[in-house]
Amino acid sequence: xxxxVEEQEINDVDLVARTQAGDPRAFDDLxxxxxxxxxxxxxxxxxxxxxxxxxxQDIFAKAYRSIxxxxxxxxxxxxxxxxxxxxxxxFLKKRSRTYKMSLDDVDNGIHNDPEFIEMTSAxxxxxxxxxxxxxxxxxEAMMKLSxxxxxxxxxxxxxxxxxxxxxxxxxxSEGTVRSRLFYAHRQLQNYLQEFLAA
Amino acid sequence: xNPDIHKLLRLKRYEQPTQxxxxxxxxxxxxxxxxxLLRQPTWSLLWERMTDTLGNFHVPRLAYAGVxxxxxxxxxxxxVTQDGRSPAGPSLALNxxxxxxxxxxxxxxxxxxxxxxRSEFPPHYVLEARPVSYESPYSF
Numbered sequence: 303x304x305x306x307v308e309e310q311e312i313n314d315v316d317l318v319a320r321t322q323a324g325d326p327r328a329f330d331d332l333x334x335x336x337x338x339x340x341x342x343x344x345x346x347x348x349x350x351x352x353x354x355x356x357x358x359q360d361i362f363a364k365a366y367r368s369i370x371x372x373x374x375x376x377x378x379x380x381x382x383x384x385x386x387x388x389x390x391x392x393f394l395k396k397r398s399r400t401y402k403m404s405l406d407d408v409d410n411g412i413h414n415d416p417e418f419i420e421m422t423s424a425x426x427x428x429x430x431x432x433x434x435x436x437x438x439x440x441x442e443a444m445m446k447l448s449x450x451x452x453x454x455x456x457x458x459x460x461x462x463x464x465x466x467x468x469x470x471x472x473x474x475s476e477g478t479v480r481s482r483l484f485y486a487h488r489q490l491q492n493y494l495q496e497f498l499a500a
Numbered sequence: 501x502n503p504d505i506h507k508l509l510r511l512k513r514y515e516q517p518t519q520x521x522x523x524x525x526x527x528x529x530x531x532x533x534x535x536x537l538l539r540q541p542t543w544s545l546l547w548e549r550m551t552d553t554l555g556n557f558h559v560p561r562l563a564y565a566g567v568x569x570x571x572x573x574x575x576x577x578x579x580v581t582q583d584g585r586s587p588a589g590p591s592l593a594l595n596x597x598x599x600x601x602x603x604x605x606x607x608x609x610x611x612x613x614x615x616x617x618r619s620e621f622p623p624h625y626v627l628e629a630r631p632v633s634y635e636s637p638y639s640f
Contacts, residue, residue: 337522440508459509
């Protein structure tokens with residue numbers, strides 16, 4: 303049975319307190335818990351698995367070094383996501399080489415997703431394209447967005463976070479989150495116009 | 501937004517490595533942490549320990565600056581006070597009565613002869629039992 307948000311937060315508070323008291327195993331539990339989710343966030347912003355792996359190591363290392371200063375004013379989840387987003391945006395600003403998309407590691411679970419089945423089985427022109435092409439087109443469109451816009455699209459559309467949570471993580475108002483999303487969606491639609499019209 | 505784009509974006513959540521990757525990731529993280537600890541200089545570890553210990557007493561961050569400033573001011577006061585006192589030191593020594601030796605001449609009471617200070621006589625060195633300076637210190 304999955305934990306409720308409150309249960310998750312209580313669990314995090316306990317793990318954080320134990321880490322602050324010097325128990326490294328408690329931090330291991332936090333790494334286990336949050337690495338898949340943070341992986342999704344970082345990967346969808348960088349579109350590169352190697353970069354994501356390195357960044358994720360640095361993010362958890364920074365979190366571990368800074369955890370003594372964490373006073374619980376926000377949830378650990380928000381705090382960790384803020385570190386991850388800031389570090390990823392800083393990394394992207396420095397990155398000059400072109401990104402590589404490696405889709406070989408795509409989880410097989412996608413084949414059971416009703417949206418995927420719907421999109422790939424119906425005799426519509428859009429739905430005839432294979433998964434690789436779908437992902438490639440979308441990744442290319444995503445990488446054309448600015449880092450800040452890609453961050454909100456990743457958190458809202460891919461990870462399903464509420465506007466308020468995204469606002470807290472990025473340190474912006476909910477209104478700004480909504481306007482960035484609106485602009486990013488319009489951009490994506492323009493980039494994928496040809497593909498969608500086919 | 502076009503519902504197809506929304507669906508495509510939702511499908512991107514499957515772009516995840518397998519569970520094995522995340523287990524290996526934790527091992528790699530622990531290894532890196534240990535390696536980093538070994539690379540840290542001793543002073544850094546000592547500083548970390550000290551701040552940790554002080555942190556346990558819930559000392560606010562500004563207190564560290566306060567203590568450092570107080571230490572600087574205290575050191576300055578001590579230095580200034582010592583500098584001011586230094587001219588008085590030798591004068592006290594000069595005012596001290598010179599030490600005396602008791603000599604007992606026959607028949608009389610005690611006579612106190614002053615012991616000369618070293619500065620009243622020229623230096624008189626002796627090398628291998630022969631005086632280097634032949635100038636008699638007691639030339640009458």
